Amino acid sequence: MMKTLVLDVKNLKKHFPLKGGKGIVRAVDDVSFQVYEGETFGIVGESGCGKSTLGRLILRLIKADHGEVVLDGIPVLSLSPGNLRKARKKMQMVFQDAMASLDARQKIGRIIAEPLKVHGIGTKGERLDTVRHLLKTVGLNPEAMDRYPHEFSGGQRQRICIARAIALNPRLVVADEPVSALDVSIQSQVLNLLVDLREKLSLSYVFISHDLAVVEHICTRIGVMYLAKLSKLPTLSIYTPIQRILILRHCCLPFPVRIHITGTKKGLFFREIFPIRPMYPQDAVSTRDAPI
Ligand SMILES: Nc1ncnc2c1ncn2[C@@H]1O[C@H](COP(=O)(O)OP(=O)(O)OP(=O)(O)O)[C@@H](O)[C@H]1O
Ligand SMILES: [Mg+2]
Numbered sequence: 001m002m003k004t005l006v007l008d009v010k011n012l013k014k015h016f017p018l019k020g021g022k023g024i025v026r027a028v029d030d031v032s033f034q035v036y037e038g039e040t041f042g043i044v045g046e047s048g049c050g051k052s053t054l055g056r057l058i059l060r061l062i063k064a065d066h067g068e069v070v071l072d073g074i075p076v077l078s079l080s081p082g083n084l085r086k087a088r089k090k091m092q093m094v095f096q097d098a099m100a101s102l103d104a105r106q107k108i109g110r111i112i113a114e115p116l117k118v119h120g121i122g123t124k125g126e127r128l129d130t131v132r133h134l135l136k137t138v139g140l141n142p143e144a145m146d147r148y149p150h151e152f153s154g155g156q157r158q159r160i161c162i163a164r165a166i167a168l169n170p171r172l173v174v175a176d177e178p179v180s181a182l183d184v185s186i187q188s189q190v191l192n193l194l195v196d197l198r199e200k201l202s203l204s205y206v207f208i209s210h211d212l213a214v215v216e217h218i219c220t221r222i223g224v225m226y227l228a229k230l231s232k233l234p235t236l237s238i239y240t241p242i243q244r245i246l247i248l249r250h251c252c253l254p255f256p257v258r259i260h261i262t263g264t265k266k267g268l269f270f271r272e273i274f275p276i277r278p279m280y281p282q283d284a285v286s287t288r289d290a291p292i
Contacts, residue, residue: 006171006204007035012057012067014050027053029228031067035172038198040205042219043230044212050228051208055174058206059091060084072171089119092165096177098157102149108135109145112164119168134163137200138193155186159193166197174206179214191218 014028027050035041043051056062058069060076069076074087095101102111112134113127122130132142138159149157158178165173175194179187195218197203209215215222223230 003039004037005034006037006039006072007041007058007206008068008070009033009058010068010070012054012069013065014053014057014062015065026050026228028057028064031225031228031230033223033230035204035206037171037204038202039221040194040198040207040219042215042222043206043208043225044210044215044222045225047210049225051210051225052176054225054230055093055176055206055208058174059088059093061093085119089115089168090170091172091174092168092170094158094161094165094173094175094178096180098154098161098181099149101161102157104149106148107145108147108149108152108160111149112145112160112167115164115167121168130167131163134167135160137166137197138163139189153186154182155190158182158190162190162193162197166201166203169201170203172204172206174208176208177210178207180209180211187214188217194218 010032012028012031015024015026017024029050031050031054033041043054045051053062057064057067058076060069060079064077067077071087071091074090076084076087076091079087109128109131112131116122116127116130121127128145131145135142135144140156140159140163144152144156144160149160152160161178178194179190182190191214194205194207198205205218207215207219
């Protein structure tokens with residue numbers, strides 16, 4: 001069966017000027033990748049390597065210096081403001097800090113109904129019905145609509161953010177560290193919800209995280225960001241478990257490492273030596289050929 005392409009990111013670039021004109025920060029440098037329908041494309045990498053900037057560029061929340069973002073055949077970066085507003089229906093973002101992304105003075109019903117209202121969808125009564133349905137979909141009681149964000153737990157608040165994100169039936173959700181602020185026991189509930197919704201609604205995700213266990217749990221393919229560049233791992237399943245750990249650990253350590261893998265027929269031996277020299281994730285992928 002042919003896979004349907006949902007998101008095509010081509011040669012995306014964003015450099016921030018440093019204050020006082022003293023050079024630039026390369027936040028995202030020539031990044032390209034594709035996301036297909038029903039897929040979760042994970043982006044992992046150390047802090048500051050450009051993951052959040054990449055997410056924001058895709059949704060055009062910040063302006064790219066160069067490159068293309070094509071969502072369902074629509075060239076997002078060259079749309080007029082009016083057409084961009086329409087295209088926003090198809091792509092939503094979920095952030096790490098659910099409390100900060102919900103307006104503390106508004107009731108949940110109003111918060112979730114807002115995107116529907118902005119896009120002129122349904123009457124007030126119909127929107128209320130949709131909100132009730134959305135709350136049930138994310139595992140919350142519809143009565144939640146009459147309460148305020150501070151009256152919920154962190155996990156429940158993230159469910160509210162997810163309900164708002166799926167209100168317009170998007171094609172793509174960019175989730176930037178959506179479970180990092182949650183307790184480990186709650187993390188898996190929210191991750192399972194995301195997986196359920198992906199299947200139910202044929203959603204695609206760009207899932208940004210620095211947590212390898214989380215990424216392994218939810219992602220179908222993974223891109224590793226390192227110093228603003230992205231390397232794609234074709235699929236983690238071609239690697240042995242020990243190789244996966246080494247590749248991912250290597251790519252997400254806050255400093256460069258060189259990995260030595262040696263093997264015998266009887267067992268596995270490996271050692272890591274660090275820090276040695278800057279090394280790109282591409283090199284790490286070559287450990288695939290190491291004799292294990
Ligand atoms: N608005 C901005 N102005 C200047 N520099 C910025 C801006 N936004 C991000 N940067 C810089 O771009 C780089 C990438 O930042 P980004 O927030 O994308 O990293 P990240 O991978 O999401 O990190 P973390 O895992 O800590 O969230 C950093 O060096 C950051 O300081
Ligand atoms: Mg970030």
